[in-house]
Amino acid sequence: MADTPVEEALWDEFHxxxxxxxxxxxxxxxTRSAADRTEELPDQAGTETGQHVLAILGKRKTDLNDDDVRVMRKVVDRVHGERRDDLEPTAGQANWRHRLMTIGHDPLKA
Incomplete structure (x- = not known):
């Protein structure tokens, strides 16, 4: 089995x-990046972290690199910092929900 820089626990918690x-x-x-005009590069829309999360979702665990692992930790820490550990569906202010959705977490989703 190939070495991967991501631990099983981080992989599971990220997902x-x-x-x-x-x-x-x-x-x-x-949608979030859409403005009055058409997005020039729709496949690059959103924040850098959001795009990185999107890329990670398309990778196998063995294909991850150290930068991917750093982003995975950042996302897990951010979600846990703004949510309870049980991650039960929770309503809140729209801007709070939208910020979390930008990194792949919808607080209203089970």
Missing amino acids: RVVNMSSRELGEWLR
Whole structure:
């Protein structure tokens, strides 16, 4: 088995807190970035972290690199910092929900 820089626990927790599919996240990033004019590069819409999460969702664990692992830790820490550990569906202010959705976590989703 090839060495991977990600621990099993981080892999599992990242996929638990990122509860949006890659399709949902991609659509959200394009929607969130939409302005009065057409997005010039719709596949690059959204924040750098959001795009990185989207890329990670498309990778196998063995294909991850150290930068991916850093982003995974950042996302897990951020979601846990703003949510309870049980991640039960929780309503809150729209801007709070939208910030979390930008990194792949929808607080209203089970």
